[in-house]
Amino acid sequence: MTTTIDRPGRYGPYGGSFIPETLAPAVAALDDAYRAAQGDQAFWDELNALHQSFSGRPTPLTHARRMSDQLGGAQIYLKREDLAHTGAHKINNALGQGLLARRMGKTRIIAETGAGQHGVATAAVCAMLGMQCIVYMGTEDMERQKPNVFRMRLMGAEVRGVSTGSRTLKDAVNEAMRDWVSNPESYYLLGSALGPHPYPAMVRDFQSVIGRESRAQMLETVGRLPDVVVACVGGGSNAIGMFHGFLADEQVDLRGVEAGGRSAALGEHAARFSGGRPGVFQGTRTYVLQDEDGQIALTHSISAGLDYAAVGPEHAKLHDDERAFYTSASDEQALAAFQALSQLEGILPALESAHAIAEAMRLAPTMRRDQIILVNLSGRGDKDIFTIAGVLGVDV
Numbered sequence: 210m211t212t213t214i215d216r217p218g219r220y221g222p223y224g225g226s227f228i229p230e231t232l233a234p235a236v237a238a239l240d241d242a243y244r245a246a247q248g249d250q251a252f253w254d255e256l257n258a259l260h261q262s263f264s265g266r267p268t269p270l271t272h273a274r275r276m277s278d279q280l281g282g283a284q285i286y287l288k289r290e291d292l293a294h295t296g297a298h299k300i301n302n303a304l305g306q307g308l309l310a311r312r313m314g315k316t317r318i319i320a321e322t323g324a325g326q327h328g329v330a331t332a333a334v335c336a337m338l339g340m341q342c343i344v345y346m347g348t349e350d351m352e353r354q355k356p357n358v359f360r361m362r363l364m365g366a367e368v369r370g371v372s373t374g375s376r377t378l379k380d381a382v383n384e385a386m387r388d389w390v391s392n393p394e395s396y397y398l399l400g401s402a403l404g405p406h407p408y409p410a411m412v413r414d415f416q417s418v419i420g421r422e423s424r425a426q427m428l429e430t431v432g433r434l435p436d437v438v439v440a441c442v443g444g445g446s447n448a449i450g451m452f453h454g455f456l457a458d459e460q461v462d463l464r465g466v467e468a469g470g471r472s473a474a475l476g477e478h479a480a481r482f483s484g485g486r487p488g489v490f491q492g493t494r495t496y497v498l499q500d501e502d503g504q505i506a507l508t509h510s511i512s513a514g515l516d517y518a519a520v521g522p523e524h525a526k527l528h529d530d531e532r533a534f535y536t537s538a539s540d541e542q543a544l545a546a547f548q549a550l551s552q553l554e555g556i557l558p559a560l561e562s563a564h565a566i567a568e569a570m571r572l573a574p575t576m577r578r579d580q581i582i583l584v585n586l587s588g589r590g591d592k593d594i595f596t597i598a599g600v601l602g603v604d605v
């Protein structure tokens with residue numbers, strides 16, 4: 210079964226564009242501009258050239274030999290988005306949208322960030338293109354991702370702390386949208402496959418380079434496709450970018466991993482598919498964590514980038530179609546996976562990506578040695594060392 214988009218911006222009953230009327234002209238202009246860019250080969254040629262010269266693409270594929278041997282089952286391969294410039298897959302989207310903003314004649318860029326990786330990627334692209342950059346970030350996230358806050362400021366971005374609500378990603382998105390409503394001439398560079406149309410489709414397109422490269426690299430280096438593809442799911446951009454490369458390969462099992470947090474109680478995790486139900490949130494219809502009255506629930510995850518109450522609408526369709534399956538890994542499992550990958554392979558994964566590693570570690574021993582699990586290692590863990598030191602009770 211493959212996912213078909215019935216109408217632009219609709220994924221079965223999900224997606225759409227639920228926005229205040231004041232934003233409608235800005236969103237329509239964005240949709241027009243993206244559609245024009247889609248058909249312009251010069252736009253993609255410039256993006257591809259920058260992928261190479263600025264971001265360091267293609268990112269490599271690494272066989273995690275010691276981890277695979279120790280687990281005694283399937284071979285684990287890692288798609289190394291941690292090696293992309295600024296340390297995560299977020300640069301793929303920031304670069305694409307940055308070029309689109311320039312094409313639209315925009316000079317003031319607004320962004321939100323959770324783990325800070327999207328903020329850092331946006332700050333880097335804005336510096337490179339000579340644009341003003343304002344990043345909204347929850348104060349809770351600023352505290353746990355301090356190195357990224359400083360990195361953004363070093364590249365000339367203004368980081369605005371958001372101290373409303375849970376002081377995390379959803380509050381940062383609210384503030385960025387508020388800024389956009391007051392400044393519709395600005396460009397809102399949204400960081401995941403979320404929000405109103407055209408963002409989920411556009412961000413997916415910019416992240417699809419991950420799946421395209423991975424599929425070609427698997428065929429080139431291993432000679433066949435993986436049996437299982439695993440990616441962590443916050444808003445859903447690294448996962449949808451990876452999954453798109455394999456959607457037509459029906460034999461490839463696609464697995465998204467959400468944040469299982471501390472427990473299955475509402476407020477203690479960010480597992481939207483097991484703990485949420487369809488609703489409308491921040492511009493789109495999708496699975497949302499909410500209470501009985503439809504109030505958006507608080508969320509928790511050890512990883513700032515997965516700590517969000519809604520999931521990208523295309524994942525909702527893939528879930529309902531059973532083309533992709535969604536599980537969760539707890540804080541504790543993610544931490545154990547972080548330590549295992551660090552010590553067995555010499556790679557510090559982002560805490561977000563460690564959720565995908567945890568699922569691979571769970572699956573591998575249940576599979577044969579000649580089978581393959583491909584994990585999207587969405588980012589590097591340098592930003593998380595203070596969080597991990599805190600959990601381990603170590604002074605750094």
Ligand SMILES: Cc1ncc(COP(=O)(O)O)c(C=O)c1O
Nearest residue numbers: 326443444445446447514587588
């Ligand atoms: C390294 C990394 N992986 C994954 C995510 C989750 O975002 P998404 O689901 O959009 O890929 C983030 C978000 O900040 C991140 O920094």
